Amino acid sequence: MYDLPALDASLAASIYAGKLHYAPVTGSTNTDALAAARSGAPHGSVYFADEQTAGRGRGDHAWLSVAAQGIYVSVLFRLALPVERLPLLPLAAGLAAAEAIRAVSGLAVDLRWPNDLLLDERKTGGILAEAQTENTPGAATLSYAVIGIGINVHQSRFQPGLATPATSLDLESGRYISRQELLVALLESLEREALALLDSAGAATIPSRVEQASTWVRGRRVEVHGPQACVGMTEGLDGNGFLLVRGENGLVRVQTGGIRSA
């Protein structure tokens, strides 16, 4: 179980101070955070749970969220972020999660573009970002963004037939990893990365940092799923962080979707 007073104390100097919302069981922390955002919840509000009964991934994918086994957290950001920089936010969240996992467990996460958290080709975490944009012509701005992160921590086995084989931090490290420590580290690194995005120089480093933290985005043969489905060799990221894939029919700039080894 989480020690809620200790969490509050650990984050007292952060943007999250006094804005931690814990539920033993909820449907989806992202759904909770989005509902709160629509009701005017402030920047830095955090929604986390011990168990999700309807954890969500991209599209119609589900995220298994067994009681007390993982971190299921969603953070509401209200940032004055120019919308053209918005695609970098999910990448920055991946970098933040990888850094938190490294700091707490010593494990080196491989980011599978855009932001799956893999350990040795097995999935240990995923990120679902949802946002709303005020569409003023020529000056569109982010109203809010919700970053939802699920990380497998204590699971010792997984059901067969998952889209990507799964693992947990305990399984990979061979020891007990504290969810409490990981949650604090994760929220701290997310705050750091989100604020860095507001600075254009900081934002510009995101694609190259993802390239360094990923074995997937350059020189790897992949199959791309989603609206720009193709098969080819990865050739790095462009300035938006979009994935460049050299296929039979030329270079494809993949804006969204998932990749698998091919």
Place this chain on the structure above:
Amino acid sequence: MKQEDIQDLQQLIEFLKEHGVAEFDLEREDVKVRLKFVQPVAPMVAFTPSIAPVAALPPVSAAASVTSPAPAAVPAPSAEENLHIIKSPIVGTFYGSPSPGAGMFVSPGERVEKGQVVCIVEAMKLMNEIESDAAGEIVKMLVTNGQAVEYGQPLFSVRTA
């Protein structure tokens, strides 16, 4: 190409001419349309099949018919109409519904308010809900579900008055 598609195309061309749009691309499951207006009143029309065999396409007759006056049954947008275009604020993939299989956010004929969510544009797995920047009646959805859209690309036309 079916008669109703040609009528849709005629309406679209009228609309684009009225708003001085120079180029327009549309890609659907079975048809690609590329319009380039070289002169204000003489659109060049090219149909490129993506799936259908070339022999099935009558490009010449279609091109001829789109330059003919619209049949009386088709209500062409009138010059007095105040049509507003909702454009995409970002590069990404357009979705007209909140999730696969769910109902559309908005449909032609429906009224929208300023600030109402009209679609999602997804980039980098970030599902970005786009608000309408005008109030009025949705006239047409100008893109298709799952289509890649560029910055500033027209998404919906809205009759504001």
